[in-house]
Amino acid sequence: MEALALRDPTAAPVAGRFGRHGGRFVPEPLIPACEEVEVAFAEAWADAGFRADLAWLLSRYAGRPTPLTPALRLSTELGVTVLLKREDLAHTGSHKINNVLGQALLARRMGKRRLLAETGAGMHGVATATAGALLGLPVTVFMGERDVERQAHNVFRMRLLGAQVVPVRSGSRTLKDATSEAMRHWVSVTEEAYYCVGSVIGPHPYPWMVRQLQAVIGQEARHQCAEQLPAGTPEHVVACVGGGSNAAGAFAGFVDTSARLVGVEAAGGAGAARGEIGVLHGFQSLFLQDEQGQIREARSAAAGLDYPGVGPEHAHLRDLGRAEYVTATDEEALAAAVRLARAEGIVPAIESAHALAWVIRAAGTTELPTGSSVLVTLSGRGDKDIATLMTYLGDGEAE
């Protein structure tokens, strides 16, 4: 089994495998549901009518294509050409909507009557609540209690959109436990409910399906880079990695170019950079775990990166050496968010700020030499993080 992801970036992986990663490690009661999603998505994806419906929603409803913005002042300051793929400008304020519109259309096509989702930062929950409202499907979102507290803004948005938010009190009370609880609930409602997974994680076909739905980021960016960059393609493609969906989408557009692919994880949730092979939430990949194999709790100021693992395709890209995975600390990410706000008038999500933090740190070194070009996915906007940024800056400095 060699580079499936490299040979044909769009082909469905055999048995859901990305090299030694991926698969379908779910209890028997969930197998028929996974198979149903797999068959339905394969059919839908091959159906021009479905693709046209999705394209229509992405442009008329979600605001695609999103711009590619040259970060002019930041570029001058850093001595590298920084291009921002503006997922923060997509409807609901992050890339999550790309995935959710596809899956919600699929759910409707499958005759499902409601949507389930897990969420960390709340952006996937908000996107799912939005798609549910649009298509008339009731939505239940599982969210760790700790995230309910620190992303209160998004909790209210979900409720405003008519979704039910279920706080999860087990374990670390963050994304990992929200995902476990969503899976527990899914078992009991597979007939009527569709589980809308928020990243390139979970049992086959989710990691593949979510990457296909997010590939629009990379496809658009590739065309836009061809127009804006003298060289046509950027030398570096950088994105933050929680489960890895915005990165997978960006990488999909450049995996067959010579661009260097860099995923930036939270220092406290670095599944790809520091994890070991294991199985959780239905897939085999790299996870933070102790000697015994108990999963370690991630810790990050970015709720969306607070996950101890990484999607199987990223683990595979790392095995192949095709992509690299690095980390940024909370402090670096918060500083990068403030810097972007002041240099470009764009307040990024703290998740997205991790990608910028690496660019800022690496610029002018051999990692990112002066004069080189870098495409950064700005995966979401920072409104949800205002309270965290206020605490970080202190009241005085913000004035």
Add this chain to the structure above:
Amino acid sequence: MTSLETRLRLRRDRGRKLLMPYLTGGVTPDWTDHLRALADAGADAIEVGIPFSDPTLDGVTIQEASDVALCRGATTAGILADLSRSRIDVPVVVSTYANLALRRGADRFCRALADAGVQGLIVPDLPLEEAGSTGAAARAANVDLALLASPATPARRLRDIAERSRGFVYAVSLMGTTGERNQLAASAAGLARRLRGVTDRPVFLGFGISTPAQAAAAARDADGVIVGAALMRRLLDGADPASTAGFVRSLRAALDGVPARTAADAGG
């Protein structure tokens, strides 16, 4: 040593309804006293859970038991060491999640089970497609890897599961997680009957079986029952080994009142 499956078949064929209580390894300092008490109270096998940080198929009770055990420092090696010292003469079936079974490789894990005298293994997140190498490792170590079947499993797949399962087939009585329920799930009887139609291996119903009456009802169609959360809740509430044994005796008595399958029923 006689295999788990042989032992279960012998008892079943003598007309006995089988009882497999579940106990989370390491949940209390005296957990092996509970183990011995369950064995003496009429268990035909005992399922011992090795606790995992993220038990995605378990409801609140077994989640709590897992947390308690992990906080007490329970480890795979520690639980297996306790088991090899406890020397009960009822077969032990270990259940755990894939991440723990695969952590040091399935071969090493299965050999460690065998060395501790464990005869069976359940890994709920290793379905048919992912169970191949662990199944081979278990066979090499003379450990029976039992597979799960569910009410949603289609007919062909049910046959494959019954064929590849060893020891017994674990019939998940309902679409849901472990945990006590007020009633035996409506889906339980149908699944047990479908399984008995395709296999002669012992069929155990589990998930949600909470009372002696429910156990008896389940055993009308299955060869045996697995009772987990109802027992673990008692234990978490502070039951001593004598009272967990009392609960298991009440299950045993209810099962002994269920008529055995007739020869005409068997396998069909």
